Amino acid sequence: MTIKETPRRFAKDAPIYFAGDAAGRLLKVACGAVMIFHIYDDGRRQIVDIVTEGELVHFQFDGELDHYAEALTQTTLIEASADAALSDQAWAEFIFAQMRGRLQRERRHIAMLGQKSAAERLAEFLILVSERLSTPLGDIELPMTRQQIADYTGLTIETVSRLFSRWTRERRLVVTGKRTYRIEGELAA
Amino acid sequence: MTIKETPRRFAKDAPIYFAGDAAGRLLKVACGAVMIFHIYDDGRRQIVDIVTEGELVHFQFDGELDHYAEALTQTTLIEASADAALSDQAWAEFIFAQMRGRLQRERRHIAMLGQKSAAERLAEFLILVSERLSTPLGDIELPMTRQQIADYTGLTIETVSRLFSRWTRERRLVVTGKRTYRIEGELAA
DNA sequence: CGTTTCCTTGATGAATATCAATAGTGGTGG
DNA sequence: CCACCACTATTGATATTCATCAAGGAAACG
Numbered sequence: 001m002t003i004k005e006t007p008r009r010f011a012k013d014a015p016i017y018f019a020g021d022a023a024g025r026l027l028k029v030a031c032g033a034v035m036i037f038h039i040y041d042d043g044r045r046q047i048v049d050i051v052t053e054g055e056l057v058h059f060q061f062d063g064e065l066d067h068y069a070e071a072l073t074q075t076t077l078i079e080a081s082a083d084a085a086l087s088d089q090a091w092a093e094f095i096f097a098q099m100r101g102r103l104q105r106e107r108r109h110i111a112m113l114g115q116k117s118a119a120e121r122l123a124e125f126l127i128l129v130s131e132r133l134s135t136p137l138g139d140i141e142l143p144m145t146r147q148q149i150a151d152y153t154g155l156t157i158e159t160v161s162r163l164f165s166r167w168t169r170e171r172r173l174v175v176t177g178k179r180t181y182r183i184e185g186e187l188a189a
Numbered sequence: 190m191t192i193k194e195t196p197r198r199f200a201k202d203a204p205i206y207f208a209g210d211a212a213g214r215l216l217k218v219a220c221g222a223v224m225i226f227h228i229y230d231d232g233r234r235q236i237v238d239i240v241t242e243g244e245l246v247h248f249q250f251d252g253e254l255d256h257y258a259e260a261l262t263q264t265t266l267i268e269a270s271a272d273a274a275l276s277d278q279a280w281a282e283f284i285f286a287q288m289r290g291r292l293q294r295e296r297r298h299i300a301m302l303g304q305k306s307a308a309e310r311l312a313e314f315l316i317l318v319s320e321r322l323s324t325p326l327g328d329i330e331l332p333m334t335r336q337q338i339a340d341y342t343g344l345t346i347e348t349v350s351r352l353f354s355r356w357t358r359e360r361r362l363v364v365t366g367k368r369t370y371r372i373e374g375e376l377a378a
Numbered sequence: 379c380g381t382t383t384c385c386t387t388g389a390t391g392a393a394t395a396t397c398a399a400t401a402g403t404g405g406t407g408g
Numbered sequence: 409c410c411a412c413c414a415c416t417a418t419t420g421a422t423a424t425t426c427a428t429c430a431a432g433g434a435a436a437c438g
Contacts, residue, residue, distance in 0.1 A: 038297075038299075038300040045304075046300040048296050059292060060289065092281070096285075099248070103295065106296065107237050107255075113303050114235040114302050114342075115229065115233040154302065
């Protein structure tokens with residue numbers, strides 16, 4: 001018995017769910033990319049993770065969701081019943097593997113935010129994105145605004161902008177398109 | 190058929206495993222507390238999570254571990270075969286619930302490190318510890334050095350020490366024992 | 379006790395946030 | 409196609425927070 005999967009499409013920047021929404025459905029990214037984030041009362045926002053093709057968006061299958069999700073690009077999600085998936089052997093293994101990957105990324109993110117300088121954080125972010133969102137050419141596809149990058153790295157848009165400018169000036173980073181870059185040398189320094 | 194569980198004891202500050210160690214065994218805290226951390230080449234350390242009674246220490250059941258674990262207090266762990274546990278219904282559900290809890294905490298930790306000031310971070314840390322390591326009396330049991338607190342909050346020991354001093358001076362925090370505190374007012378401010 | 383480790387406190391400096399102004403970019407309708 | 413508008417990014421000047429450096433004191437341990 002296969003599990004019923006319903007596709008849902010989201011425009012760029014469209015909200016996917018809010019904190020407080022009921023969980024219960026399992027969401028898998030078919031194409032596009034999703035950002036997961038927290039918001040504080042005063043408007044501060046922290047992007048916690050970026051979810052890409054083939055990955056699950058969250059693992060909260062009952063109760064309420066405690067974070068937000070938004071489409072970073074035009075995105076198609078596959079929706080399925082969480083209960084059904086959990087009792088299916090193959091799905092359960094997939095879910096487990098996904099959770100493990102997510103835990104690993106989040107651990108790295110914690111270490112980055114806790115210990116690294118602005119330049120180190122941005123460099124690590126770019127490398128992460130190049131591994132997860134890249135075109136096959138090796139160029140970094142960066143479908144994020146400065147504000148989003150700042151909210152992922154825990155910096156301000158000005159600091160992010162200054163680092164981009166400096167690296168570009170120093171030819172460590174080359175702008176190869178409207179929203180694509182290529183890393184030429186060692187960043188971080 | 191029940192799964193074989195072997196207890197193992199660790200002294201305070203004893204290492205439990207290192208990054209690079211083979212995974213494969215499942216570890217559950219029977220009593221005590223364990224800290225999970227990352228280390229960089231230059232010695233910087235980030236404590237990623239604190240694992241307490243009844244919780245699983247990690248979820249890497251094959252390949253290599255990519256982080257370190259150390260006993261925060263005298264600790265007893267239960268060791269079991271990961272394979273056996275994963276194919277047991279009740280265990281699988283427990284593992285899933287544990288992973289979800291861990292993901293939730295790590296998300297919060299990311300948001301804290303990315304967006305909050307030193308005072309806010311330390312306040313949040315104390316509240317977290319009071320929820321997770323507290324005595325039934327409401328006092329905060331703090332079996333951690335200033336360095337460990339700093340490595341959890343991404344601050345320096347001096348900053349941590351100054352905040353403790355200030356809050357104690359302002360009677361927001363009361364020292365009720367050698368390593369126990371009580372929160373009296375609003376911290377963070 | 380002496381020794382080591384941990385903690386506190388002060389003085390200073392560096393990294394990064396904040397504030398402010400300008401420039402660029404994309405989108406829309408005339 | 410152009411002109412306008414709103415949004416995003418850049419850049420500079422300044423302020424703030426927190427780290428670093430340095431020294432002394434307290435607690436823990438043999």
